[in-house]
Structures are given as structure tokens and as C-alpha cells.
Amino acid sequence: TGNHWGYGKEDGPSLWHRNYPVAQGSRQSPIDIIPHQAAHDHSLDPIILNYDHCTSINISNNGHSVVVEFDDSDDRSVIRGGPLDNPYRLKQFHFHWGGKGCHGSEHTVEGLSYASELHLVHWNAVKYKNFGEAATAPDGLAVLGIFLETGDDHRWLHVITDALYMVKYKGSLTPFKGFNPKCLLPSSLHYWTYLGSLTTPPLHESVTWIILKEPISVSEKQLGKFRMLLFTGEEEVQRIHMENNFRPPQPLNDRKVRSSN
Ligand SMILES: NS(=O)(=O)c1ccc(C(=O)N2CCN(Cc3ccccc3)C2)cc1
Numbered sequence: 001t002g003n004h005w006g007y008g009k010e011d012g013p014s015l016w017h018r019n020y021p022v023a024q025g026s027r028q029s030p031i032d033i034i035p036h037q038a039a040h041d042h043s044l045d046p047i048i049l050n051y052d053h054c055t056s057i058n059i060s061n062n063g064h065s066v067v068v069e070f071d072d073s074d075d076r077s078v079i080r081g082g083p084l085d086n087p088y089r090l091k092q093f094h095f096h097w098g099g100k101g102c103h104g105s106e107h108t109v110e111g112l113s114y115a116s117e118l119h120l121v122h123w124n125a126v127k128y129k130n131f132g133e134a135a136t137a138p139d140g141l142a143v144l145g146i147f148l149e150t151g152d153d154h155r156w157l158h159v160i161t162d163a164l165y166m167v168k169y170k171g172s173l174t175p176f177k178g179f180n181p182k183c184l185l186p187s188s189l190h191y192w193t194y195l196g197s198l199t200t201p202p203l204h205e206s207v208t209w210i211i212l213k214e215p216i217s218v219s220e221k222q223l224g225k226f227r228m229l230l231f232t233g234e235e236e237v238q239r240i241h242m243e244n245n246f247r248p249p250q251p252l253n254d255r256k257v258r259s260s261n
């Protein structure tokens with residue numbers, strides 16, 4: 001009904017263009033990143049993450065992913081530098097992942113996908129008055145993408161996975177305070193960057209993507225806990241486990257991917 005969309009056969013990424021024609025636009029995301037075709041741009045500054053006074057508020061299941069939201073009423077937690085002309089305020093982070101054993105990142109690197117991908121979503125509060133307005137502007141959003149590969153247990157991810165049972169059903173939300181996503185960063189902040197879009201409807205072409213080259217390691221067990229989340233609500237008869245909530249790579253068209261040093 002209406003603008004309902006999902007990741008299944010009947011409502012998945014190949015059908016989103018019906019309600020969201022921009023799905024076939026010129027700067028869609030994700031993309032396949034080909035490292036040796038990325039231009040090394042020496043004018044690209046390092047990215048700077050000021051998350052020290054960030055304020056997480058809640059964790060929720062929106063029927064598409066699990067989302068941790070932040071208080072974005074001031075510039076307490078921002079990303080700046082890199083390709084960005086302004087500081088962008090942290091609004092939320094969420095994940096995309098696959099099914100058991102198979103991969104679930106959105107961006108791929110030379111055709112290879114990772115087990116999962118973390119998106120830290122920021123908006124340009126210098127130029128726009130709220131997230132909604134920024135989400136429709138070509139320089140409105142900056143999303144930091146971090147690849148997750150399976151390996152050792154991640155020492156801090158359990159803080160998130162331990163809360164997932166509270167948001168099993170679509171539409172559930174629970175307080176989630178004092179979480180600083182700085183603990184989810186890899187050691188290197190080297191990145192690729194390009195101009196793209198939201199990877200879910202409404203697919204607005206408003207995102208400056210900054211994808212970190214170094215993945216973080218999480219265990220198969222930790223990743224498995226994400227799969228106990230449901231796409232469906234508590235009141236629904238059908239229980240569909242949340243997995244494979246990723247959009248496949250889209251045409252690069254005449255875009256350039258730049259690489260930091
Ligand atoms: N996967 S991704 O990183 O590209 C990404 C996906 C979704 C979002 C997100 O917060 N929303 C998408 C639209 N949604 C509804 C909305 C709200 C206000 C204005 C317009 C629309 C919110 C942000 C980043």
C-alpha cells in the first residue's frame with residue numbers, strides 16, 4: 001500500500017523506481033568502488049570526527065534496519081574536513097547486513113562485498129534548518145560508511161547487540177543513552193569519497209559519501225544477533241527475519257571516486 005517498500009521479491013530494490021523514479025537517477029548509491037580507478041586527490045583533507053559530546057537518545061527498528069538516533073539540536077557531534085565544506089551534524093547510525101554466511105554490504109570493492117556496512121548519517125546544519133530539509137538538498141547529507149567483516153568479536157558492538165532484543169519488532173523503540181560511535185571506527189580514517197544518494201527510499205540525491213577503506217571486525221555470532229530482528233511488526237502474523245537489507249551497486253555514470261592519501 002502507498003509508498004510501501006522493502007527488500008523482498010515483491011517490493012525490493014528493482015521495483016523501487018515505480019514509487020521513486022529518482023531510483024534511475026544519475027547519482028544513485030551504493031556503487032562498486034574500484035580502488036585503482038579512484039583519483040588520489042592530494043587536496044583532500046583528513047576527515048575529523050568530533051563525537052566526544054555526542055548524545056545518543058534511542059535505538060529503534062524502523063522495519064528496514066536498526067537505527068540509533070542522536071540529539072542533533074546543536075553542533076556537539078559533527079564530521080568535518082575531508083571533501084566537506086561545512087561541519088555536518090550526526091543524526092543517526094544504522095546497519096545493512098546479509099543472510100547467514102552470505103554478504104550484506106551496500107558498497108562493494110572491486111565486486112567484493114563485506115558482511116555488513118555501518119552508516120553514520122550527518123546533515124549540513126550550516127545551510128539547512130533540519131534533517132528533512134537537508135535530506136532533499138544536493139549538499140545536504142554526509143554519510144560515513146564503515147565495512148564490517150567477520151572475524152574476531154568486536155569489543156564494543158555487544159553494547160548494541162545486547163539491546164536488539166528490545167527492538168525485535170518493526171516500530172519498536174527503546175532508550176539508548178551514552179553510546180559513542182567513535183568506538184566503532186577502524187584505526188585508519190583513509191577513505192574514498194563520491195557524490196551519491198540515500199540507499200533507501202526516498203533515494204534523495206543528497207549524500208556526500210565517505211567510505212572508510214579499513215573494515216572493522218565483528219564475529220559471526222555478533223552479526224547473527226542482527227538477524228533475529230524482524231522486518232514485521234508484533235501485530236503481524238508473518239514473522240520475517242531482518243536480513244539482506246541492502247541495495248545492490250548502481251551505475252557510476254560520469255562520477256569520479258576520489259581517494260584520500
Ligand atoms: N542508507 S543511507 O545511509 O543512505 C540512509 C537511509 C535513510 C536515511 C534516513 O534517515 N531517512 C531516509 C528518508 N527517511 C524519511 C525522511 C525523513 C525526513 C525527510 C525526508 C525523508 C529518513 C538516511 C540515510
Ligand SMILES: [Zn+2]
Nearest residue numbers: 094096119199
Ligand atoms: Zn544505510
